[in-house]
Amino acid sequence: MNYTELEVWKYSRGLVKIVYLLTKSFPKEEIYGLTNQIRRCVVSVPSNIxxxxxxxxxxETIHFLYIAKGSLQEVETQLYLSFDLEYISEEELKSTLEKLISSKKLLNGFINYYKKM
Structure with missing residues (x-):
């Protein structure tokens, strides 16, 4: 199976782009803090898939898929923190969370698929 053909991997790549664009406007003093942390977490999703x-x-495959799922949970928390710190608007939060939730659903479905194999 070629991972680059998987919808779950493609979708998570799209989430990476969204988060990178979103965090571009974060304060410069956050470059080594929240900006770096949220970017590392979101990058780990397609990487672990x-x-x-x-x-x-x-x-082993399922183990790494669960790691990807955990990273999505981290990104979700960091998005809420970004909103709490007023780095992103409520609209940006809602829009990004919609994409993240879709990514979670795809990943959960993929994990369930692998469990049945």
Missing amino acids: AEGIGRQSNK
């Missing part, structure tokens, strides 16, 4: 697909067993 790809790594999981490259593993030898379904058990």
Whole structure:
């Protein structure tokens, strides 16, 4: 299976772009704080999906898919923190959370698919 053809991987790549564009406007003093943290977490989602697909067993694959799921949870928390700190608007929060929730649903479906294999 080629991970680059997976919808769940493609969608998570799109989420990376959204978060990077969103965090461009964060205060400069956050470059090594929240900006860096949220970017690292969002990048780990497609990265762990790809790594999981490259593993030898379904058990290993599922493990990395769960790591990706955990990273989505982290990004969600960091989006709320960004809103609390007034780095993003309520509209930006809602819009990004919609994409994140869709990404979670795709990933959950993919995990369930792998569990049945």
